[in-house]
Amino acid sequence: GAVVSQHPSWVICKSGTSVKIECRSLDFQATTMFWYRQFPKQSLMLMATSNEGSKATYEQGVEKDKFLINHASLTLSTLTVTSAHPEDSSFYICSARDRVEPNQPQHFGDGTRLSIL
Amino acid sequence: QKEVEQDPGPLSVPEGAIVSLNCTYSNSAFQYFMWYRQYSRKGPELLMYTYSSGNKEDGRFTAQVDKSSKYISLFIRDSQPSDSATYLCAMSRNSGYALNFGKGTSLLVTP
Numbered sequence A: 001g002a003v004v005s006q007h008p009s010w011v012i013c014k015s016g017t018s019v020k021i022e023c024r025s026l027d028f029q030a031t032t033m034f035w036y037r038q039f040p041k042q043s044l045m046l047m048a049t050s051n052e053g054s055k056a057t058y059e060q061g062v063e064k065d066k067f068l069i070n071h072a073s074l075t076l077s078t079l080t081v082t083s084a085h086p087e088d089s090s091f092y093i094c095s096a097r098d099r100v101e102p103n104q105p106q107h108f109g110d111g112t113r114l115s116i117l
Numbered sequence B: 001q002k003e004v005e006q007d008p009g010p011l012s013v014p015e016g017a018i019v020s021l022n023c024t025y026s027n028s029a030f031q032y033f034m035w036y037r038q039y040s041r042k043g044p045e046l047l048m049y050t051y052s053s054g055n056k057e058d059g060r061f062t063a064q065v066d067k068s069s070k071y072i073s074l075f076i077r078d079s080q081p082s083d084s085a086t087y088l089c090a091m092s093r094n095s096g097y098a099l100n101f102g103k104g105t106s107l108l109v110t111p
Helices: none
Strands: A004-007 A010-013 A019-025 A030-038 A045-051 A067-073 A076-081 A090-098 A112-116 B004-006 B011-014 B019-025 B032-038 B045-051 B054-058 B061-066 B071-076 B085-092 B105-110
Touching: A004 A090, A010 A019, A019 A030, A019 A090, A019 A112, A030 A067, A030 A076, A045 A067, A076 A090, B004 B085, B011 B019, B019 B085, B019 B105, B032 B061, B045 B054, B045 B061, B071 B085
Parallel strands: A010 A112, B011 B105
Antiparallel strands: A004 A019, A019 A076, A030 A045, A030 A090, A067 A076, A090 A112, B004 B019, B019 B071, B032 B045, B032 B085, B054 B061, B061 B071, B085 B105
16 A cells, blocks of 8 residues: 655754754655644644745645755655744654555644654 | 634543543535644654545545535444554645644553
């Protein structure tokens, strides 16, 4: 089956640093990837939609200058949390839509747990 | 009012019981409905995917969609301890689009 790999799975860093999270589609190409954030005991909330070769579309209330998204290839999207603060600590999950089967459900990665001290 | 409502539980049942999970929603434009299972510190795993109203069965799992009531359900028969997880409902207006998730229901199946 289609596999989406996220890296790192867990990261702890100091307040003020920037953290990059990678989302890779391993055995399919993804023109569209989605980034979600999940706080404890909360639902997944869409942060942004990333389209290969173009600028990401951010949801209302999500700061595009703080959460930088790059989708430079059909198999890789990155989310960089700039100048991270403790309130950015969360579970970040990406999903990818198969270019060949765009109407099928998205494939999810296993998430990245981000802890800012 | 949130677009998707789901009781977070927790729900505790004995092994072998039939589990009923459900969600309500407010946006009548939703046409695609999914149920995901999520283990702790893992990404969501797709269980069921349905379009519009109706029932769909896959092994021990049955998904029901009632668009007139804006109500969807997931039934798990012969529940097993390995079914213990958080179950998330999700829906979208168009297939392949970003999903609107419920908060998730925590299920515990006790031996």
